[in-house]
Amino acid sequence: MNTKPFRLLLACLLLSPGAVTAEDAGPVLLIHGGAGTLRAADMSAADRAAYEAALHAALEAGWQVLADGGSALDAVTAAILPMEDSPLFNAGRGAVFTADGHNELDASIMDGATREAGAIGGVRWVRNPVLLARRVMEASPHVFLAGQGALAFAIDQGLELKPSEWFWTERRWQQMQRATLQGARPPGPSEGRFGTVGAVALDAAGRLAAATSTGGTTAKRYGRLGDVPVIGAGTWADRGCAVSATGDGEYFIRAAAASSLCARMALAGESPEEAAWTTLAAIRELGGLGGVIVLDGTGRASFAFTTEGMYRGRADAGGRRVAIFAAGEQP
Numbered sequence: 001m002n003t004k005p006f007r008l009l010l011a012c013l014l015l016s017p018g019a020v021t022a023e024d025a026g027p028v029l030l031i032h033g034g035a036g037t038l039r040a041a042d043m044s045a046a047d048r049a050a051y052e053a054a055l056h057a058a059l060e061a062g063w064q065v066l067a068d069g070g071s072a073l074d075a076v077t078a079a080i081l082p083m084e085d086s087p088l089f090n091a092g093r094g095a096v097f098t099a100d101g102h103n104e105l106d107a108s109i110m111d112g113a114t115r116e117a118g119a120i121g122g123v124r125w126v127r128n129p130v131l132l133a134r135r136v137m138e139a140s141p142h143v144f145l146a147g148q149g150a151l152a153f154a155i156d157q158g159l160e161l162k163p164s165e166w167f168w169t170e171r172r173w174q175q176m177q178r179a180t181l182q183g184a185r186p187p188g189p190s191e192g193r194f195g196t197v198g199a200v201a202l203d204a205a206g207r208l209a210a211a212t213s214t215g216g217t218t219a220k221r222y223g224r225l226g227d228v229p230v231i232g233a234g235t236w237a238d239r240g241c242a243v244s245a246t247g248d249g250e251y252f253i254r255a256a257a258a259s260s261l262c263a264r265m266a267l268a269g270e271s272p273e274e275a276a277w278t279t280l281a282a283i284r285e286l287g288g289l290g291g292v293i294v295l296d297g298t299g300r301a302s303f304a305f306t307t308e309g310m311y312r313g314r315a316d317a318g319g320r321r322v323a324i325f326a327a328g329e330q331p
C-alpha cells in the first residue's frame with residue numbers, strides 16, 4: 001500500500017500552527033515583579049541594573065528547574081523565592097507597610113494539572129510566603145489560611161520566620177509615611193504600589209502552574225486582603241492556561257481577573273494576548289490598572305499591562321530576557 005499521502009497528511013498536521021504541542025514549544029517561564037508608575041526617566045542606571053539583575057536571578061532559578069526536567073510547580077516556586085528575598089520587590093523582604101506599620105504578606109500558588117491550590121493572607125514574619133501557600137496546598141486539607149492561623153500553620157510546618165526588622169526597608173517605610181500624611185486613599189491607581197511578584201511556567205510534560213506573592217498595597221488597613229491570595233483573581237492555572245496578576249487588587253477581585261481570563265481562552269478561543277487585553281480593559285472600566293503574565297499549554301505567552309511599566313522576564317530554550325518599561329519592548 002502506498003502510504004505516502006498519509007505520511008504527507010500527517011506531516012502537514014504536525015507542522016500546522018494549530019498542532020503545536022508542549023513538547024514542540026519546550027518549557028517556558030514568565031515572571032513579573034509588579035506593574036506600576038515606572039518611567040525610564042525616573043530610574044537611575046544603577047537602580048535599573050539592580051532590578052534587571054534581580055529579574056535575571058529569578059529567571060535563572062526557575063529555568064534551572066525546567067531545564068532539569070522539573071515540574072512547572074517547582075519552577076514557579078523557585079522563581080518566586082529570590083524575589084521574596086530581595087528588598088527590591090513588594091513581597092517577603094521589602095514588602096510595603098500597613099497604615100499601622102506592619103508587613104502583612106499574601107501569596108498563592110496553583111497547579112494547573114491537578115487544579116490544586118494553596119493561599120495565605122495577612123501573614124507576618126514568614127520569610128517566604130510562597131512556601132507557606134504551597135504547604136497549605138500540599139500538607140493541609142484547605143486552600144486558604146489567613147492571619148494567626150496561617151502563622152501557626154507555618155510554625156507547625158517548620159517554615160523559617162524572620163523578625164520584623166528583616167522585612168523593613170527605608171523606601172517602603174517612607175512610602176507608607178507619605179501615604180498616611182496624604183490621608184487614607186481609596187483603592188485605585190496610585191504611585192508606590194508596584195513590586196508584587198509572580199511567575200507562570202509550562203514544563204516539558206506540558207503542565208502549567210502559577211504563583212504570586214505580595215505585601216499588598218502601601219498603607220493598607222490592617223487585615224486587608226488583595227487579589228493575590230484569592231484564587232481566580234490574582235492567580236490561576238488549569239490544563240490550558242496559567243496567569244499571575246499585579247495591580248489594583250480590589251478591581252482584580254471584582255473582575256475575577258485570572259480565572260475569567262483563562263475562561264476567555266477556553267470558551268471564546270481567544271489567544272493569551274487577546275484575553276489579557278480584554279481582561280485588563282474590563283478592569284480599567286471598573287477603575288483599576290495593572291498587568292498580567294499569561295501562558296497557554298502550547299507556550300503562547302502574553303505580558304500585558306495598562307500601567308507605564310511592569311518588571312518582567314522570560315526564560316526558554318532561547319535564553320533569558322527582561323524588560324521594565326513600555327509594552328513595545330517585550331522580553
Ligand code: ASP
Pocket residue numbers: 034035193194195196214215216217225226227228234245246247248249250
Ligand atoms: N495586586 C496587589 C494587591 O492589591 C498589589 C500589586 O500587585 O501591586 O495586593
